[in-house]
Amino acid sequence: MSLDSPITKPHERLAAALADEMGAVNALIRDRMASEHAPRIPEVTAHLVEAGGKRLRPMLTLATAKMCGYDGPFHIHLAATVEFIHTATLLHDDVVDESNQRRGRPTANLLWDNKSSVLVGDYLFARSFQLMVETGSLRVLDILSNAAATIAEGEVLQLTAAQDLRTTEATYTQVVRGKTAALFAAATEVGGVIAGRSEDEIKALFDYGDALGIAFQIVDDLLDYWGTDATGKNVGDDFRERKLTLPLIKAVAKADDTERAFWKRVIEKGDQRDGDLEHAIELLNRHGALEETRQDALAWAARANTAMASLPKSDLRDMLIDLNDYVVARVS
Amino acid sequence: MSLDSPITKPHERLAAALADEMGAVNALIRDRMASEHAPRIPEVTAHLVEAGGKRLRPMLTLATAKMCGYDGPFHIHLAATVEFIHTATLLHDDVVDESNQRRGRPTANLLWDNKSSVLVGDYLFARSFQLMVETGSLRVLDILSNAAATIAEGEVLQLTAAQDLRTTEATYTQVVRGKTAALFAAATEVGGVIAGRSEDEIKALFDYGDALGIAFQIVDDLLDYWGTDATGKNVGDDFRERKLTLPLIKAVAKADDTERAFWKRVIEKGDQRDGDLEHAIELLNRHGALEETRQDALAWAARANTAMASLPKSDLRDMLIDLNDYVVARVS
Numbered sequence: 286m287s288l289d290s291p292i293t294k295p296h297e298r299l300a301a302a303l304a305d306e307m308g309a310v311n312a313l314i315r316d317r318m319a320s321e322h323a324p325r326i327p328e329v330t331a332h333l334v335e336a337g338g339k340r341l342r343p344m345l346t347l348a349t350a351k352m353c354g355y356d357g358p359f360h361i362h363l364a365a366t367v368e369f370i371h372t373a374t375l376l377h378d379d380v381v382d383e384s385n386q387r388r389g390r391p392t393a394n395l396l397w398d399n400k401s402s403v404l405v406g407d408y409l410f411a412r413s414f415q416l417m418v419e420t421g422s423l424r425v426l427d428i429l430s431n432a433a434a435t436i437a438e439g440e441v442l443q444l445t446a447a448q449d450l451r452t453t454e455a456t457y458t459q460v461v462r463g464k465t466a467a468l469f470a471a472a473t474e475v476g477g478v479i480a481g482r483s484e485d486e487i488k489a490l491f492d493y494g495d496a497l498g499i500a501f502q503i504v505d506d507l508l509d510y511w512g513t514d515a516t517g518k519n520v521g522d523d524f525r526e527r528k529l530t531l532p533l534i535k536a537v538a539k540a541d542d543t544e545r546a547f548w549k550r551v552i553e554k555g556d557q558r559d560g561d562l563e564h565a566i567e568l569l570n571r572h573g574a575l576e577e578t579r580q581d582a583l584a585w586a587a588r589a590n591t592a593m594a595s596l597p598k599s600d601l602r603d604m605l606i607d608l609n610d611y612v613v614a615r616v617s
Numbered sequence: 618m619s620l621d622s623p624i625t626k627p628h629e630r631l632a633a634a635l636a637d638e639m640g641a642v643n644a645l646i647r648d649r650m651a652s653e654h655a656p657r658i659p660e661v662t663a664h665l666v667e668a669g670g671k672r673l674r675p676m677l678t679l680a681t682a683k684m685c686g687y688d689g690p691f692h693i694h695l696a697a698t699v700e701f702i703h704t705a706t707l708l709h710d711d712v713v714d715e716s717n718q719r720r721g722r723p724t725a726n727l728l729w730d731n732k733s734s735v736l737v738g739d740y741l742f743a744r745s746f747q748l749m750v751e752t753g754s755l756r757v758l759d760i761l762s763n764a765a766a767t768i769a770e771g772e773v774l775q776l777t778a779a780q781d782l783r784t785t786e787a788t789y790t791q792v793v794r795g796k797t798a799a800l801f802a803a804a805t806e807v808g809g810v811i812a813g814r815s816e817d818e819i820k821a822l823f824d825y826g827d828a829l830g831i832a833f834q835i836v837d838d839l840l841d842y843w844g845t846d847a848t849g850k851n852v853g854d855d856f857r858e859r860k861l862t863l864p865l866i867k868a869v870a871k872a873d874d875t876e877r878a879f880w881k882r883v884i885e886k887g888d889q890r891d892g893d894l895e896h897a898i899e900l901l902n903r904h905g906a907l908e909e910t911r912q913d914a915l916a917w918a919a920r921a922n923t924a925m926a927s928l929p930k931s932d933l934r935d936m937l938i939d940l941n942d943y944v945v946a947r948v949s
Binding site: 320322323324325326374377380381400401403404405406407408410411412414415417418421423426427428431433434436437438440441442445459560566581 | 652658759772852
């Protein structure tokens with residue numbers, strides 16, 4: 286994440302262009318994460334919300350609404366909605382993954398307990414729906430409730446596919462759509478919807494968010510085998526957690542009997558020894574799995590750019606194209 | 618729950634009066650708990666949904682909509698919504714309470730795992746919002762998203778109040794509104810809302826559901842110290858789980874120093890020995906805590922009946938009054 290100097294990072298330029306709106310979003314988030322009766326709720330939420338995530342998803346909503354000429358107040362509500370849904374899924378993910386660290390800090394389930402993470406996540410989901418209701422748009426509620434269902438479905442699918450060497454690329458794409466792309470796509474789609482744009486334009490915004498989300502997740506999964514200090518990723522996490530991500534799925538598909546026995550031992554049985562990660566990376570390279578994964582990410586990024594380029598030119602539109610380029614620049 | 622013969626049980630008479638509608642609700646539930654991509658979801662959901670709960674909450678929505686003269690299709694959607702929200706909270710509750718049994722069967726978190734319970738619960742929450750969106754009523758969405766927030770808030774409050782001897786009756790009522798009454802009240806309120814009744818009538822329906830829910834939960838908590846085989850309750854569960862329910866709160870408020878030391882040991886420290894439950898029940902009786910709790914339940918039930926009796930007379934209205942009487946009959 287330090288490929289270039291701060292001033293040129295597209296998400297920072299977006300944040301600068303949307304500074305006023307993001308200020309309003311952050312104020313709304315602080316206001317709505319409060320609870321009159323249960324102080325544990327803002328404690329847990331603040332731990333996550335103030336941990337300094339990049340606020341990518343709310344920025345997508347603000348940017349798309351603004352580039353579509355929206356001048357009402359509700360893009361702020363929708364951006365906060367999207368961040369609440371994201372935060373709720375992070376809380377539940379950490380319980381499901383039994384994680385101890387998130388964004389370099391101890392997770393809520395470690396600091397409090399799994400119970401608090403489950404229930405505070407539920408609270409944030411409910412709060413996110415309250416925010417949507419305030420917009421008065423049934424279409425927005427439809428889009429975001431569908432996204433919430435797709436997210437949960439993708440997470441369950443990921444759970445049942447874990448450690449299963451038969452996992453296909455189609456299943457992987459389905460999981461990624463759920464865990465990442467559904468919320469990206471909803472975040473960009475609702476920007477066009479509240480601005481009252483044409484169906485073609487709304488579809489283009491959806492396609493941009495969907496493809497950006499998939500590219501984003503593929504790059505993340507690729508860097509788990511291909512990362513360097515510069516990317517800030519901890520190489521081998523997915524391998525140790527025995528996740529069937531795209532590079533692995535591609536290598537398993539081309540494995541000979543000896544290699545298949547290796548994958549069965551380390552992924553299915555979870556019997557991992559010194560040198561196994563290095564051997565896994567060697568197999569991924571031998572079969573061109575990392576390069577193919579990289580090409581897939583670039584193809585999704587190209588789709589995102591095609592969709593966005595179909596919309597009227599504006600500074601924000603070009604920043605969203607740059608953001609997309611930046612996501613894959615980490616592996617270009 | 619076997620105080621009288623099956624034919625006279627009010628919830629069974631309600632079920633008979635609403636048989637067609639409940640058939641439609643069950644069909645809708647089966648349809649919407651399906652998942653194209655993640656078969657784990659209907660497995661887990663079917664385990665709970667088909668476990669033979671009394672479907673009290675969806676019946677409240679059907680009965681109130683019908684007694685208010687509603688003749689559209691959406692009370693079916695709302696009844697399914699309410700049951701989905703209830704099922705989702707049960708799934709999450711069992712994770713939070715680390716339960717092994719629910720309705721006499723092993724819980725989903727035991728049969729599958731906590732992860733599945735968390736994620737399938739999330740899926741059902743999302744599905745419930747999709748169902749609400751289909752009704753096209755923003756007011757209904759407002760009511761039910763508020764209820765969902767109150768439920769989660771009540772659960773968090775219960776979590777942080779557990780084992781805390783300073784818990785007040787006001788906090789207890791707040792918890793009970795969250796864990797039980799909020800969904801009862803929303804279930805009855807939306808029946809009047811989709812039927813387009815006056816604000817006074819909608820308020821009366823809300824008040825009925827709210828008071829019924831609180832009476833229901835107080836009775837449940839009372840029977841945990843006062844139950845017999847006939848009530849089907851397992852006496853002492855709350856004591857062993859160190860929950861500050863109403864009988865205990867009342868007894869602790871009147872405790873002398875020796876008694877306070879006892880409560881500190883068994884509830885705060887959780888150091889429970891043979892004979893402690895019997896001694897606790899003796900203390901509850903000594904201070905009239907069980908009798909006072911019973912009177913509180915009766916007072917809430919009276920409020921529920923007053924609210925319902927303010928509405929136009931009909932067979933369904935009278936069945937709802939009978940249902941409320943039946944709830945407290947277990948302790949009358």
